[in-house]
Amino acid sequence: MLDVCLLGCGGSMPIPGRNLTAMIVSYQGRKLLIDCGEGTQVSLKILGWKIRNIDVILFTHFHADHIAGLPGLLLTIANSGRLEPITIIGPYGLIKIVTGLKVIAPVLPYSIELVELHGKEKYFQKIGYFNINILSVDHGIPCFAYSIDVQRNRKFYREKALKNKVPLIFWSKLQKGEEIKQGDKLYTPDMVLGHGRRGLKISYCTDSRPGRELVEFVKESDIFICEGMYGDDEKKHKAISYKHMIFSEAAVIAKEAEVEELWLTHFSPSMIEPQAYIENAKNIFKNTIIGQDRYVKSINFKE
Numbered sequence: 001m002l003d004v005c006l007l008g009c010g011g012s013m014p015i016p017g018r019n020l021t022a023m024i025v026s027y028q029g030r031k032l033l034i035d036c037g038e039g040t041q042v043s044l045k046i047l048g049w050k051i052r053n054i055d056v057i058l059f060t061h062f063h064a065d066h067i068a069g070l071p072g073l074l075l076t077i078a079n080s081g082r083l084e085p086i087t088i089i090g091p092y093g094l095i096k097i098v099t100g101l102k103v104i105a106p107v108l109p110y111s112i113e114l115v116e117l118h119g120k121e122k123y124f125q126k127i128g129y130f131n132i133n134i135l136s137v138d139h140g141i142p143c144f145a146y147s148i149d150v151q152r153n154r155k156f157y158r159e160k161a162l163k164n165k166v167p168l169i170f171w172s173k174l175q176k177g178e179e180i181k182q183g184d185k186l187y188t189p190d191m192v193l194g195h196g197r198r199g200l201k202i203s204y205c206t207d208s209r210p211g212r213e214l215v216e217f218v219k220e221s222d223i224f225i226c227e228g229m230y231g232d233d234e235k236k237h238k239a240i241s242y243k244h245m246i247f248s249e250a251a252v253i254a255k256e257a258e259v260e261e262l263w264l265t266h267f268s269p270s271m272i273e274p275q276a277y278i279e280n281a282k283n284i285f286k287n288t289i290i291g292q293d294r295y296v297k298s299i300n301f302k303e
């Protein structure tokens, strides 16, 4: 089971009841955070998830609404007793920015590994259980969308192991994906395991204009979390000039990418009631949810 939570759904400026952008994924107790706007810690505290287990922090870009919560969070993680390193990934400028923010969080008991993304290529990182795909998107300054994949283990078949005459002592190693050579005989995981099974995929894009590559990138996500800066279709010109999206544009991506669910987030502070515009998205993609701070969902592997 994988848990996903929106920690903050505000864009640009926090308003009462709406923190700035952040979301968190939890799998087998390990945590991955994307963005860390002001108020992220407040939501984490209310949520009650172990922040000590945040192993990775991903930054989409360096507008303040996505990163200003970082120094406080690093200090709180330090107070939680964490000693293991944390990996932080973000666009070019990450090293300078994190080094600057760390001036007010100078002594941390754990190390920080920084992965700076250059240019406009696609990237891949594997950290713990999380396969992280990274795509450059269109926001005026370097900005990346992330897609988190969690793989599902292949099923072990006792009958298959017996039929292939695999010695019992090798079963557990083969189950973990190792190959074993004994004399001229090679034992492979295929001799005891079933076919590959679909994992889980969570995609996250804020802030950006829509684009063809983004559709391919979020294809068949279980949850696609996307910015919806404005709900009203009449604000499209504004979305274009500030390089954001309106609800209906996010919904078109969700539809074309055949995702399971669309969660809208990163709302303009001028939009007090995003719910009022939900039909603009639902008319295009039915399974749309208006994000709210601490909206949580647990998803399971499908049979």
Ligand SMILES: [Zn+2]
Pocket: 011, 012, 021, 063, 065, 066, 207, 266
């Ligand atoms: Zn933003």
Ligand SMILES: [Zn+2]
Pocket: 061, 063, 139, 207
């Ligand atoms: Zn931005």
